Amino acid sequence: MMARIDPEEFRGKRVVLTAGTKGAGAATFQRFAAGGARVITTARSGPPDFMAAEAFVAADLSTAEGASSFAAAAIDRLGGVDILVHVVGGSSSPGGGFAALEDRHWQQELDINLMSAVRLDRLLIPHMLAGGSGVVVHTGSIQRKLPLPDSTTAYAAAKAALVTYSKALSKEVGPKGVRVNVVSPGWIYTSASDALVKRIAAAARIGRGRASSMRWAASRWVARRSLRKWPSLSSFWHRTAPRRSMAPNSPSTGARCQRCRVLARQAGARVRGRTYTWG
Known part of the structure; x- marks a missing residue:
């Protein structure tokens, strides 16, 4: 039995969501939209069928340029931000343990799992601070404590760094009205x-x-x-x-x-x- 969704729950809220076109990100997008929020999201590929064109911006958040273009589009279309949810992440590194990971693999994992959040926060949280309120949600992983050394050492390390960064950020902006939380899910079949x-x-x-x-x-x-x-x-x-x-x-x-x-x-x-x- 599914819980009833209140269509007024997020009425008037402006939500910026990363990676909202597939998997957990798509479910998050649809949940906010069903609750009445105005949502904008991004991905490197095009939007899915259920998503309106004005709710999507094509950008690569593993780069500083991609983060800047998405943040600018979000502020332009929404006029501000009340909720920022970071879902983008993942691992593309090869298996074979730590010795198989070259510098480029480490950089890729850090860029998508840590720096994408750092860059976007730096661009959007000031708008929340100016308004005196806001919510930031970072998506961590159980691998920050339970790493899989065969294939995801760099990913797990990046997620652990994200959690530490998130904690530090919460201590800084929490007293100013911006709440920062981490969600660390387990295995989700996507x-x-x-x-x-x-x-x-x-x-x-x-x-x-x-x-x-x-x-x-x-x-x-x-x-x-x-x-x-x-x-x-x-x-x-x-x-x-x-x-x-x-x-x-x-x-x-x-x-x-x-x-x-x-x-x-x-x-x-x-x-x-x-x-x-x-x-």
Whole structure:
């Protein structure tokens, strides 16, 4: 059962959102729009079918020029900014561990996952400070504490840096009326995360006949890296795993599907009902 959306929740709010054309960014765009906000977003590719042309600006936020052009367009079209949400991010580095990462890979990860937020904040937060209020949301990652050394060392380091930067920024602008928060999600199944799984699988040399699908590689990663620390992530997997692998689930009782039990066992857990323990 979906919660009812109040069409007046964000009425009158001017929202600047990065990477709002796909995946979590697109869902964020649609949620703000459904709540009555005026939203503008950006991506390197064109806008999706559901997005009006005036709500989109083509820009590459991994560059200073792209951040400047997007910020200028946002202020011009919205007349200001009340909410700034950074969703843009990701990893394109090759697998193979730290030795496979060249300087250019590190620079790419820092530019898209850290500097895109730093540059846009520097351009837009002054408008919030001038008005005495505003909200900034940075999207971190659980990998800041649970890095995947095979493929995402640079990404995880950039996200950890983003969280530290965000904390410092909150201490500076919070007393002046601008709230700064970090959201650090776990695994979200999108086209970008699917591409990551394929890179992990390729680096690990998983053949097509050895695993039932590339998603299984992601399952093993989540199990080993996450369930030991956060057993409740099994319910997350139950909600986001492909539907064909799921059994009926009650939101009030948590996950009960066979896939969740398998994942917990893979992580080394002893499973009794919905309780996972480790020796």
